[in-house]
Amino acid sequence: MAIDAVQLAADLMELRGLANAKLEDEPMPNGEDAGKRLQADIERYDLKSEIADLETKGYAILPPGKAKPVEFFDRLRETILRLAETRRHGELGPATGLGTTLFHLLPHDRVFEEALMAPAPLTLVTYLLGYRAKLSQSTALIKDSRASALGIHADHSGKLPAPWPNIAQYCNVTWVTTDYTRENGAVCVWPGSHRFCRPVPDDIVMGHDREEVEVLEMPKGSVVVWHGSLWHGAIPRTAEGQRVTLVLPHVRDHIQPQEIYWATTTPEMIARNPARFSTLMGLHCTNPWIQDGPTQVGLEMRPVTGSQFE
Numbered sequence: 350m351a352i353d354a355v356q357l358a359a360d361l362m363e364l365r366g367l368a369n370a371k372l373e374d375e376p377m378p379n380g381e382d383a384g385k386r387l388q389a390d391i392e393r394y395d396l397k398s399e400i401a402d403l404e405t406k407g408y409a410i411l412p413p414g415k416a417k418p419v420e421f422f423d424r425l426r427e428t429i430l431r432l433a434e435t436r437r438h439g440e441l442g443p444a445t446g447l448g449t450t451l452f453h454l455l456p457h458d459r460v461f462e463e464a465l466m467a468p469a470p471l472t473l474v475t476y477l478l479g480y481r482a483k484l485s486q487s488t489a490l491i492k493d494s495r496a497s498a499l500g501i502h503a504d505h506s507g508k509l510p511a512p513w514p515n516i517a518q519y520c521n522v523t524w525v526t527t528d529y530t531r532e533n534g535a536v537c538v539w540p541g542s543h544r545f546c547r548p549v550p551d552d553i554v555m556g557h558d559r560e561e562v563e564v565l566e567m568p569k570g571s572v573v574v575w576h577g578s579l580w581h582g583a584i585p586r587t588a589e590g591q592r593v594t595l596v597l598p599h600v601r602d603h604i605q606p607q608e609i610y611w612a613t614t615t616p617e618m619i620a621r622n623p624a625r626f627s628t629l630m631g632l633h634c635t636n637p638w639i640q641d642g643p644t645q646v647g648l649e650m651r652p653v654t655g656s657q658f659e
């Protein structure tokens with residue numbers, strides 16, 4: 350049975366209308382204004398050292414309390430574990446090194462909306478991808494003592510042909526809801542590798558013990574943000590219990606997100622959130638369209654002034 354494209358276009362037009370109306374009170378910044386607003390937010394949320402880390406190391410860690418209070422991470426973990434009992438798990442199993450995967454969590458509980466809209470990590474996303482960034486995934490990873498190592502990779506791999514541009518096209522926001530230690534199978538990174546602008550060579554993929562690779566040990570309540578070109582992976586988990594992580598990757602405006610967020614966005618979700626939420630859902634992006642064509646607001650919103658923070 351074919352999808353009813355006429356109905357799909359009508360539904361999408363309705364959501365875009367609601368999303369565009371939000372912009373009347375909260376316009377999206379353009380050009381130099383985008384840079385100035387971002388600078389103000391970097392100061393407001395005290396993020397200068399994290400920005401320096403993103404530039405030099407390719408990743409930054411928000412310590413407990415900076416993204417959200419630690420209790421919020423307990424709520425996040427408990428919600429993920431509750432959903433894991435009833436929701437269909439992704440086909441990628443523990444043998445991949447990702448653990449048990451739960452995809453497209455955003456519409457299933459408002460706690461994920463709250464994480465997405467948390468100002469400090471969102472400001473780091475804006476620094477890397479601009480104000481038109483879209484959410485690409487809302488995925489939980491649950492790892493137990495069977496979780497093997499996750500090969501070292503860059504998130505741009507398989508999405509962008511190399512060589513990659515210096516400016517990030519994709520970034521990862523990882524919410525750490527259980528302590529990251531070696532035994533718990535923490536994420537590991539190759540600091541500075543985002544500047545190589547190329548995928549991880551085959552002989553390095555399982556090189557977790559190389560001296561260039563750093564294991565990111567950090568307490569529950571931390572959030573890690575990294576550039577899409579950063580070489581990273583995870584070491585195997587040996588401890589009992591579970592490592593529970595929420596991964597919220599984002600893409601720049603011109604990239605197709607991995608998950609289709611406008612298809613699961615409701616008018617209520619648009620109404621209860623700032624205009625930026627609709628942008629993250631892809632509803633302010635000119636593309637894609639069906640027979641309805643692009644909206645006038647969509648055309649006016651296209652990034653045209655040349656600022657990387659638009």
Ligand SMILES: O=C(O)CCC(=O)C(=O)O
Binds near residue numbers: 446499521
């Ligand atoms: O949390 C992990 O184990 C690694 C996740 C990862 O590499 C990714 O999301 O790209």
